[in-house]
Amino acid sequence: MNAPGEATPRGTGVRSRIRSVFTDAGVTGWMHALDLGDGAEVAVAADTPVSTASVHKLCLAVTVQRFADEGRLDLDEQLESLPGDRTPGPTGLSMLSGPVRMSVRDLLAMALTVSDNAAADLLIDRVGLDAVNDAMRALGLRRTVAVQTMRDLIASIEEDSGGDPARLASDPAVLGRLRVLDPARANRSTPREMTRLLAALWRDEACSAGRARELRAVLGLQVWPHRLASGFPYDDVRVHGKTGTLPTVRNEAGVVEYPDGGRYAVAVFTRSARTAARQPAADAAIGTAARLAVRALRAP
Helix, strand or coil: CCCCCCCEECCHHHHHHHHHHHHHCCEEEEEEEEECCCCEEEEECCCCCEECHHHHHHHHHHHHHHHHHCCCCCCCCEEEECHHHCCCCCCHHHHCCCCEEEEHHHHHHHHHHCCCHHHHHHHHHHHCHHHHHHHHHHCCCCCCECCCCHHHHHHHHHHHCCCCHHHHHCCHHHHCCCHHHCCCCCCEECHHHHHHHHHHHHCCCCCCHHHHHHHHHHHCCCCCCCCHHHHCCCCCCEEEEEEEEECCEEEEEEEEECCCCCEEEEEEEEEECCCCCCCHHHHHHHHHHHHHHHHHHHCC
């Protein structure tokens, strides 16, 4: 058995099957799956830079907990969200009409479980993007970089679409102008670095053990079952994850835990040729690719 962190490639055949899953779903896919026990891996273009979208909230969450470890932030500290200053979004505080005061701890839960943009930006404003990048570098993740808040991301989509985001679904030329889809100009990482971040969190290396345990529990409460979790529809298998969505982009990174103690970090990033807002085939491909990779890692 390899020491943790010593990756061994596994499943040459499964990589071909995973690529076929992506092709059949009409997406380009990049993924990495890592056995947190022996370090074995399944990789498909795992070192390719990708736009992370809301998966980058994992990096923010780790940074917040590290701030708390260092005494630079109290998780019970109250932050205020005012309607006029609130980052748009379809969930959480983003959709509320009145002022809200909430603790850092609860804002973090909102940012992770329902991908609340307004909650995430309150936390980014509190710690700063530079701190998020510093935390990733401290963990050795030098290709994981945040360059924009959620409000910046949404504003850039508005600007690049000429003030009419509805055109994204019908005009490929408009879609091609979106900076948020270009990893060189957007929040970015690689599938391999995202599984390394998850591995550090599950091994209590990303922050203190108690705070890591708290983050793991919150990630297990994510409300979206249609991507990573769809590949593991079993009562005794737990899936902890964080999704990310942009026009043509469907992502998820998380950890799958089996009752026998097996734990597998998986990051799947996809880009579709279709412009439709709803892409169930792309969503399902994430779960299928993850299941194939984990099955290969669990094979004798």
